[in-house]
Amino acid sequence: MNIIIIEDEKPAARLLQRKVELLGLKVITMLHSVEESIHWFSNNQHPDLIFLDIQLSDGLSFEIFEKVKINSAIIFTTAYDEYALRAFKLNSIDYLLKPIDEEELKIAVDKFQVQFSKKESLSLNFEQIRSMFAPTEKVYKSRFTVKIGTQIKIINVSEIECFFSENKGTYIHTFDNRNYLLDTTLEILEEELEHRSWFRVSRKFIVPLTAVKEIVVYSNSRLKIILPTYKEEDVIVSREKVSDFKNWMA
Template identity: 40%
Template sequence: MKVILVEDELAASDNLAYLLTKINPDIEVIEILDTVKATVAYFLKPHEGVLVFMDIHLADGISFEVFDQVEINIPIIFTTAYDQYALKAFKVNSIDYLLKPIDQEELSDALDRFQSQNHNKGIDENQMQSLMHLIQHKSVNFKQTFLVGLGDQLIPVKTADIAYFFIDTGLVKAVTVQERSYVIDDKLEDIEEALDPEVFYRANRQFILRRQAITAIKFHFNSKLLVDVHPVCHEPIVVSKAKASEFKNWVGK
């Protein structure tokens, strides 16, 4: 069985490919795509794939943008940390929805459903009810506190007090509304998955911003955006042209 992965994190795509072949050695990953642009270009041409595993947040935007530009006529299993996208996902040919980190047993069940439903690519009522339950109950589990090192001790920093996270000379730091800075012993990708996406936004590969920390959005060259925050950050915070519209919509909620 030939499958296509749409995933912008190398570690995530490697792990998914490993799990797939572990579950079924006959599964072959024939393509890995990491952007909306690359995905559209790929599906505009003939291919041999029979199933797509698709993350929702890609390097240059949201994967739902793909469906505005090209028709994908094979089933899709979405893989993401953001369960608020579940209902939207099932409007675009999806047969399942897996939350990261992906569990091998759940992945195996999803493949079984693909085998039994590949002639009927929609979602049935039982799946919809399960998704509604997921959305109502899973979203309360976002990270509330980070333990950070301070000298020879660990202190709790409430997520509600953090204005933004950013990478500074290789270190991930959290800056609080009280204008304190702490080193966080997690990758920015892991922090992003632990945060409520209604409150925090991954502006680029270097910054995750809290909505309330944003003080101004300025137009930048090439249709990019330049973001001001409080406490003031001395590094420029640039939102790409591809993410500009989504970012403005998120800020304006």
């Protein structure tokens, strides 16, 4: 029995892989975007089961099925609310609510194995499902997962004082004065964060409105932002961004 995981947050994908393999199942690959998934399914034998995140970095995962016919069984992984989850039940679709509970994972896998042993198949109306989850406005990140040793930590955006880049790495700095390495870039984060609440002040920093403690005039028509705990270097608003930053603050 072959399994793949489609999940845009790589630490979350690796954590799910470990949990699945503890149940004696084999994960043959992990995919992280709509584009990557379409390419993989177009060039490889399809698995028996897919763990499928709904919201990927480059769109809804349902877009995969518009390009490639896939007959694999699916267990959705989702962070959507209970109202949306009722739609899953009405369509007889298995789902796991993030963060994924190990006991619920086992129950979902057991249910799939029963269907698999009986050679049962589930016909899914992906257009109908898409309509249930198509956002009326863009869905922004509400939390991030980071790896600390062998542990996975969830950090809500309300805990984040800023994002910064250093030595080709991207980091979260939290209000409790801790840094965490992220497997992403500031360019991607800039698109994932709600623009009314977050602003990329320079090529090195993205800050939230809630963390702007003080603003002072800096040299060459620039501005310096004082954050509550981040003191490693000056957080400077680039000269070309000053006007947009002032409008954002207004």
